[in-house]
Amino acid sequence: MEDDYQTPRFTIGRQSSMAPEKIPEPSIHSEEEVLEDGEEIDGGVRLMYLCNEGDVEGIKELLDSGIDANYRDIDDRTALHVAACQGLKDVVEILLDRGADVDPKDRWGSTPLADAIFYKNVDVIKILETHGAKHPMAPMHVKTPREVPEYEINPSELDFTQSKEITKGTYCMAMWRGIQVAVKKLDDKVLSDDDQVRKFHDELALLQRLRHPNIVQFLGAVTQSNPMMIVTEYLPRGDLRELLKRKVQLKPATAVRYALDIARGMSYLHEIKGDPIIHRDLEPSNILRDDTGHLKVADFGVSKLVTVKEDKPFTCLDTSCKYIAPEVFTSEEYDTKADVFSFALIVQEMIEGRMPFAEKEDSEASEAYASKERPLFKAPSKLYPHGLKTLIEECWQDKPAKRPTFREIIKRLESILHHMGHKRQWRVLLSLFFCLVSGFCLFMSSLTCFFFHVFISDEAIDMLSEFRAQEET
Secondary structure: OOOOOOOOOOOOOOOHHHOOOOOOOOOOOOOOOOOOOOOOOOHHHHHHHHHHHOOHHHHHHHHHOOOOOOOOOOOOOOHHHHHHHHOOHHHHHHHHHOOOOOOOOOOOOOOHHHHHHHOOOHHHHHHHHHOOOOOOOOOOOOOOOOOOOOOEOOHHHEEEEEEEEOOOOOEEEEEEOOEEEEEEEEOHHHOOOHHHHHHHHHHHHHHOOOOOOOEOOEEEEEOOOOOEEEEEEOOOOOEHHHHHHHHOOOOHHHHHHHHHHHHHHHHHHHOOOOOOEEOOOOOHHHEEEOOOOOEEEOOOOOOEEOOOOOOOOOOOOOOOOOOOOHHHHOOOOOOOHHHHHHHHHHHHHHHHOOOOOOOOOHHHHHHHHHOOOOOOOOOOHHHOOOOHHHHHHHHOOOOHHHOOOHHHHHHHHHHHHHHHHHHHHHHHHHHHHHHHHHHHHHHHHHHHHHHHHHHHHHHHHHHHHHHHHHHHO
């Protein structure tokens, strides 16, 4: 992590009027983060997570420890915004009782009351009104023929003087309003390519609708001048591919937690009401690590809505064929279960420490999938927590309908992680028991030696002296 990276970054749940409808997913490790080198989670970030999960006791504990109830994230959202969007009236009441401002405005000018009205959270609306929240004014009508999108960023605000390439030569790092951001440029060379321009606009249309802790955060875009750009949060810890190159294999507990992060992000994409999104390029280099150790799904350049019909077949020119489902490769009809297939390969790779069909070329790997071949499980069975190998095999079933949904996958992974936690507790107890037994045995051994010295050794010495005296005589 660079030394000049200062602002903790965070996205959660529904956000202003830009976010789609979402069913909250259960979380079992809001505070049990995957961190390295003894780092601690920012208290404000933890507050936002707990408010999204509705963890009343956890919120009280944090506020009692001195965390500011008016903490703001990069988009100036507060915990009250999150609770109002999610319709959590108990959380709203706690925050207001602990001094939360009732009418803070986020980056888009939305207040908690405006968010509660948009998501039709009646109970929250009543509570906010009781505490004096003001109803938002109607927006001004733009009279110019060409309206500027609310997410539009002035390109002069982007500082590329210390820019560096991030991944695939597509994204680069820049400074925007004092923070580091990732910028994806549409070069002048491809502006004449209608297909590339369409993909750019499609990705932009998807990103501005997404708000979830396990999805990369969209910050804005440059669309009124050239080059056109998409600006997202910059995650200095890099992607999962880089981590796997360094670590080779991940510890089973880490792999399961990472799998949960990916599954939560993908479940969000697949369950957007009306317009579920198929990622189609789910692979380690498109999964980023944030500063709290969580994973976030990124790069929606080839993603598409389930309801949108394609004009031409999806090809391996668009992405790596090492991770795409066989039905996509063979140009058959496919749905969100194609992402489930890719997910299984990633989870196996985290345990095995090697890419799927590493010895094959991309196209050869895809042909193997289509022929019902799957990567072998070569790692020792002890590295696969109970139930994980079976889950992987179900996720890469040849028939998409037999693969579980990400909502089902989340439940299975939570159960696996829970079982691992109990197993670790028993190991600790057994270790403690054996330590006590060893200590007791050592004590008894020392006590035996002591009695031997006091009651036996003197008699042995007398007998030896008497024997020597007889021998001399």
